[in-house]
Structures are given as C-alpha cells and as structure tokens.
Amino acid sequence: xxxxxxxxxxxxLLALMAASWWLADWLTPRAVGxxxxxxxxxxxxxxLDRAIAPLLADHPGQSGALMLVDGLDAFAFxxxxxxxxxxxxxxxxxxxxxxxxxxxLARELWRAAxxxxxxxxxxxxxxxxxxxxxxxxxxxxxxxxxxVYNPVRNRGGVMRMIEMVARSLSLxxxxxxxxxxxxxxxxxxxxxxxxVEYFSASxxxxxxxxxxxxxxxxxxxxxxxxxxxxxxxxxxxxxxLMRKPGIDLDTYLAEVDRESDQQAAQAYLTRLAxxxxxxxxxxxxxxxxxxxxxxxxxxxxxxxxxxxxxxxxGLLREQMRQAEQQALFISPYFxxxxxxxxxxxxxxxxxxxxxxxxxxxAATDVxxxxxxxxxxxxxLLTAGVRLHELRRQxxxxxxxxxFGSRGASLHTKAYVLDERLGFIGSFNLDQRSAWLNTExxxxxxxxxxxxxxxxxxxxLTLDHMSYEVSLDKDGDLRWQDRLVDPPQVLHTEPxxxxxxxxxxxxxGWLPIxxxx
Numbered sequence: 001x002x003x004x005x006x007x008x009x010x011x012x013l014l015a016l017m018a019a020s021w022w023l024a025d026w027l028t029p030r031a032v033g034x035x036x037x038x039x040x041x042x043x044x045x046x047x048l049d050r051a052i053a054p055l056l057a058d059h060p061g062q063s064g065a066l067m068l069v070d071g072l073d074a075f076a077f078x079x080x081x082x083x084x085x086x087x088x089x090x091x092x093x094x095x096x097x098x099x100x101x102x103x104x105l106a107r108e109l110w111r112a113a114x115x116x117x118x119x120x121x122x123x124x125x126x127x128x129x130x131x132x133x134x135x136x137x138x139x140x141x142x143x144x145x146x147x148v149y150n151p152v153r154n155r156g157g158v159m160r161m162i163e164m165v166a167r168s169l170s171l172x173x174x175x176x177x178x179x180x181x182x183x184x185x186x187x188x189x190x191x192x193x194x195x196v197e198y199f200s201a202s203x204x205x206x207x208x209x210x211x212x213x214x215x216x217x218x219x220x221x222x223x224x225x226x227x228x229x230x231x232x233x234x235x236x237x238x239x240x241l242m243r244k245p246g247i248d249l250d251t252y253l254a255e256v257d258r259e260s261d262q263q264a265a266q267a268y269l270t271r272l273a274x275x276x277x278x279x280x281x282x283x284x285x286x287x288x289x290x291x292x293x294x295x296x297x298x299x300x301x302x303x304x305x306x307x308x309x310x311x312x313x314g315l316l317r318e319q320m321r322q323a324e325q326q327a328l329f330i331s332p333y334f335x336x337x338x339x340x341x342x343x344x345x346x347x348x349x350x351x352x353x354x355x356x357x358x359x360x361x362a363a364t365d366v367x368x369x370x371x372x373x374x375x376x377x378x379x380l381l382t383a384g385v386r387l388h389e390l391r392r393q394x395x396x397x398x399x400x401x402x403f404g405s406r407g408a409s410l411h412t413k414a415y416v417l418d419e420r421l422g423f424i425g426s427f428n429l430d431q432r433s434a435w436l437n438t439e440x441x442x443x444x445x446x447x448x449x450x451x452x453x454x455x456x457x458x459x460l461t462l463d464h465m466s467y468e469v470s471l472d473k474d475g476d477l478r479w480q481d482r483l484v485d486p487p488q489v490l491h492t493e494p495x496x497x498x499x500x501x502x503x504x505x506x507x508g509w510l511p512i513x514x515x516x
Contacts (some may be wrong), residue, residue, distance in 0.1 A: 003140055007110035033147055033237040034229065037225035039088050039118065041184040048185040055287070056216055057108050063216035064287040065088035065442065071200025072271040073191055074211050075101060079272050081182040081468045082108035085117045090181040090226045093172065094120040094426070094437075098131040099194030100264045104255045105139055108251065111142035121205025122230055125151035133361045137249045146229065146238045149175040149300075155241060172515070173303050175229065176426050178211075179222055187214045187222035189295065189442060190424055191413045193270045198411070201267040205365065207332075207411035208390070210456065212424045214295070221295040225440060232300035263426060290397045290446040297440035312427055312441070315432040319443060323417040326353040328457045331429040332410040333456055334358035340429065340440070345383035355428075356380070357460045359481075360389035360467060361504065364497035369430065371507035372516040377469060377477060387469040389479070392495050410460070413441070416453040419444050424453065431514050467494055 044050050055064065068074045082105070089112050096102050102257055118464060121139070125148040128135065139146035149204050150173060154160040164171060180188040190211030196202040196207055214222065229235060257266055286467060298312045299305065307314030320327065320343075334356060336344065363368045382385060390410045413429075416422040425441015425490040427433045444450070460466055467479040467490070479490040493501055 001260040002121045003404070011456070026408075032240050033145065033235070036120070037227050038181075038184055038220075041089070046183050046185075047084045048081070048086065048183045050187050052215060053086075059216070059289045061133045061217070061290050062289045062412070063150075063214060063218035063293040064289045065218075065293055065444070065446075065449055066213040066215075066287050068190070068211040068213055068448075069456065071192075071198065071209065072267060074188075074209070074274045075199040075201075075268050076274075077211075077213060078105060078180050078188060079108050079268075081186050081188075082112055085182045085352070086116060087116070087183045088181070089117055089119045089183075089496075090122075090223065090230075091120070092175075092177050092179040092181070092226055092229060093125040094124045094176045094178060095193035095195055096123045096131075097193070098134065100259055100262075101195050101196050101268060102131075102194050103259055103270060104152075104265060104466065105496070106134075107253065107256045109144065110138060110141060110249075113141045113258075113386060117146040119148040120226070120230060122149065122175075122226070122235065123147075124149045125173060126171070130244055132238065133247045134252055136242055137247045137252045139238060140249055144245045147235045148241070149229070150234050151236050151238075153241060153242055158282075159216075170303070174299075174437050174438055175234075175300075176433065177225075177229070177297060177428050177440045177498075179226060179440065180217065180228060181222050184219060184223055185215070187212065188212070189222065189426075189440060191426055196264075199268065205409060207409050207458070210330075210412040210424060210510050214293070215457065216289075218293045218295050218442070220303060225295065225297040227451070228297075229300045234300050241297045251394065267418070271370055272275055280300065285460045288446055288449040288452065289450070290444070292445035294447075295440065296443055300438065302436070302438055314421060316427065319421055320415075320421070321416065322421060323347065323352060325418050327417050327456060328355045329355075329415040329429060330357045330412045330453075330457055330460060331415075332359050332364070332412065333366065333373075333428040333430045333432075333516070334376075335367045335369060335430040335513060336376055337431055337434070337513070339378050341379065344385055345379055348384040353386075355382070355386040355388070357410070357457060357459070357466060359390060359391065360495070361493040361500060362392035363390045365409045367500065367503060368507050368512060369516050371504045371510075372378055372430070372506060372513045373408075374508065378471070378475070381469065381477075382475075383470050388466040389468045389469055390460065391464075412456065412514075414453050414456065418450075418454055420447055422450050422452050422453050430516055434442050435514070455483045482502050 042049060090108060109119050122260060134144050138144055152160055152163055154163045188211050191209045192198040192211050197205045197207050209251050270346045296312055296315050344354055361370050413427055423441055423443055427439040427441055433439050465483040470478055472478050479494050481488045481490055
C-alpha cells in the first residue's frame with residue numbers, strides 16, 4: 001500500500017510538472033502590444049533636459065549616482081521627477097501596492113500624461129491582484145499603457161486557482177526589477193518597490209532600503225533594459241487580459257484626491273512640498289561621477305537559460321572574484337547556497353575580511369527565508385566570516401507576528417569590495433534571485449560610491465541597529481547585545497518567540513531552499 005501511494009504521488013507530481021510546462025505556453029496570452037522604444041533625448045526640450053545639461057557638460061562622458069537612503073526622500077524624488085517630466089515616464093516594478101503611495105504616484109503618472117508625456121507602466125502580475133480595474137482605468141488614458149509580466153490569464157475565481165496550480169512551475173519565475181526612468185535623463189534603481197513600507201512612513205512595518213538615482217550615459221542602459229522587458233513575449237498588455245471594464249477614471253482620481261487629505265498621506269506630501277528638486281538633490285557634492293558605472297539586468301525570460309546567457313548572478317560572481325582584501329555584503333534575504341557559502345568561507349580563510357548584514361529572525365518578514373539561512377551560520381562563522389543580524393525595532397508589542405516582523409526590517413541589497421567595486425540593486429544573495437527572479441542593479445568601480453555603501457554597511461552594524469553573531473567555546477551560536485549595561489550574551493534568537501523558533505526548525509526540514 002505504501003509503495004502504491006508513493007507511486008501515485010510520483011505520477012501525480014510528474015503529471016503536474018508536465019501540465020505546468022505545457023500550459024505555460026498554452027494559457028499565457030501572446031504579447032499583443034505594439035513594440036515601442038525609448039524616445040530620443042533632446043538637448044533642451046523638457047525642464048529636466050535643461051536642468052541636467054549643465055551637470056553633464058561639467059562631466060563629459062561620465063555618469064552620476066546619487067544615494068537615496070531615506071524612504072520619504074525616495075518617495076519625494078520619484079514624485080518630483082514625475083512632476084518635472086516633459087517627454088517620457090517608464091516605470092517597472094515587482095510590487096506596486098494599492099495603497100496611499102501607489103495611489104499618489106499613479107496620480108503623478110496621470111498628471112504627466114495629461115501634459116502629453118508618454119507613460120509606459122510595467123508591473124509583475126502576481127502582486128497586483130485586486131487592482132486590475134484601477135489599473136485599467138489609469139491605462140484608459142491615451143498617453144498611458146500598462147503591461148504585466150508573466151500574467152495569470154484567469155483574473156479571479158476558481159479558474160484562477162486551477163490555472164495557478166497547473167502553471168505552478170512557470171508562474172514561479174517573476175520580474176523583481178525596479179526602475180523609474182524620466183525623460184531618458186534620470187533613472188532610479190535599487191531595492192524599493194512602491195508601497196508605504198518601502199517609504200518609511202508606515203505605522204506597521206517599515207523597510208530599511210536603498211535606491212540610487214542615476215544621470216548621464218548609464219540612463220541609456222536603463223532605458224535599453226526597460227525596452228527589452230516591455231517588448232518581451234513574457235509581457236502582456238493588461239487590457240488584453242481583462243473582460244470587465246475598468247472603474248471610471250474620474251471616480252478613481254476623486255478617491256485619490258480624498259485620500260490626499262487624510263493623515264496617511266501627509267508625511268509624503270509634506271516632504272514633497274519641502275522639496276526643491278534641483279537645489280535639494282542635484283548639488284555637486286552629493287553626486288558621485290565616474291565612467292565605470294554600469295547598469296545590468298537579467299534577460300526578461302530566465303527559464304531554460306544559464307548564467308552564461310548574461311544572467312546577473314554570473315556578472316556578480318565575476319566581479320566578486322576580483323576581491324583581494326575585503327568583501328562586505330548587505331542582503332535581507334541571505335540564503336547563499338553551497339557554492340557561494342564555500343566561496344565565502346574560502347575567502348575568509350585566506351585572510352579576506354568578509355562581512356554580512358542580514359535580518360535576524362525577529363526582523364525578517366519571511367520566516368521561510370530564515371530557515372534557509374540558519375544552517376549556514378555555523379560554517380560561515382567557523383571560517384571567520386563576520387555576521388550581523390538586524391534588530392527588530394517595532395513601535396510596541398503590536399509589531400510582533402508569528403509569520404515575520406511587523407517592525408523595522410532590512411530590505412537593502414548591496415555590497416562593496418576592496419573599497420572600490422560594488423553593487424546596488426534588487427538582487428538578494430539567495431537562490432530565488434540567482435535562478436528564478438529577474439533582477440537588475442548598478443555595478444560600479446568608484447571609490448566614492450564604494451565609501452557610501454561601506455558607510456551604510458557600518459551604520460547597519462552599529463549596536464543599536466544589529467546584533468553581532470558569533471560562536472562560543474562549545475560551538476553554539478550567541479548574539480552580542482551591547483545596548484544593555486552590562487552587555488549581555490544571548491543564547492537564543494533575540495526577541496523571538498518559541499513558536500517562531502519551532503516553526504523555523506520545522507521549515508528547515510522541507511526541501512525548499514531552491515525557492516528561497
């Protein structure tokens with residue numbers, strides 16, 4: 001009987017895999033949108049053309065990079081650049097929340113379209129459920145087109161569930177890119193999605209995150225990446241998926257206007273009102289200029305290829321191999337896998353200063369990821385890798401959750417090598433970013449930008465931000481808490497509950513590392 005059950009289970013799994021592979025092509029609508037490309041940049045056509053031209057003239061052939069650490073600044077920069085747009089707005093996101101920040105920035109897209117700006121809006125499909133009709137309303141504007149990545153054809157009900165089960169393998173591949181490109185002059189890339197938790201004004205969870213705003217030739221690379229995705233067969237116009245009409249656009253905009261008067265919107269609107277775009281951000285000392293900045297991305301379709309096809313994981317490995325003295329990593333979801341863990345331990349044993357900042361159990365918003373990370377701590381620490389885990393910093397006990405942090409959580413994805421080389425982007429040091437999601441980010445060879453990332457790493461390792469993890473004489477994990485007097489050594493996961501620790505232990509038995 002046991003063998004029969006196992007045989008049936010194997011046959012069922014193989015049937016599901018075959019159905020998933022076949023239905024991936026049969027169910028997914030073909031891309032029916034007209035191909036389009038980034039519009040040519042004119043010398044003085046738009047306010048941004050005229051404002052940025054002097055900076056580019058002072059740095060011929062170079063690209064500029066501006067760090068955006070503060071969440072409210074990151075929101076205001078997006079909104080302000082959209083308000084100055086005069087030609088194009090291309091936006092590409094994994095998550096665009098149906099919340100106050102998503103609504104306020106969608107209104108900026110509509111206002112730009114009203115001025116004649118061409119708006120192309122690309123979002124991953126699995127994160128927009130429930131917002132279809134609002135997006136259709138926005139996309140009804142003649143200057144706005146909205147497309148979705150790797151969509152589910154059935155938009156609701158039982159058929160959607162059946163399709164998602166049948167296509168479980170193909171739907172596992174998602175677009176994790178984040179880009180905000182204005183007039184072909186400014187591009188914002190990094191770790192932030194669109195949602196209140198990414199812009200530091202949530203009353204529940206806030207992510208400590210990092211973006212970089214780019215100027216100069218590197219923006220052309222951002223536009224080329226966007227065009228590759230926009231015209232990919234993995235992308236479908238949202239109006240080709242929907243049978244129901246969108247809500248009335250005027251009704252949607254009126255809802256956003258009413259929301260703007262509520263308390264939840266005031267932090268964002270106040271920061272935006274305080275912002276004088278060029279004076280606040282385009283000052284020379286805040287921009288890192290250089291000719292070794294490169295924007296890189298996975299191909300739009302990652303399934304069936306390999307790192308040799310230009311995948312981001314291959315490019316990052318190539319840069320990391322150049323490290324000779326120091327390698328400092330910031331990754332909220334850190335599941336290195338055997339190969340990368342072996343590389344880290346080998347480098348540490350040769351004397352390379354290797355450090356990693358990631359989330360603690362109490363700070364992570366995805367407990368399954370912590371179950372994948374936990375087994376690597378002992379071998380990494382034994383080899384001499386330094387580990388810091390971000391503290392949970394909620395606004396009280398209401399921030400505690402069995403399934404993950406509802407307080408401060410790390411979301412920055414960056415690293416720096418030898419105080420010169422580095423990366424800022426959407427790529428987590430985990431198996432999902434390496435093999436399943438499409439990712440993008442900025443590779444650089446620049447001492448000033450490297451110092452800025454290193455400063456961010458050092459900030460995250462301060463005592464009030466994180467715990468230093470080490471091994472005691474018996475080889476057991478311990479966490480240093482230096483905020484209390486006298487300092488304490490903790491022998492269990494800090495600020496975590498027994499239920500969370502048990503759940504992590506149970507998850508650790510599941511063969512899910514490749515999905516994390």
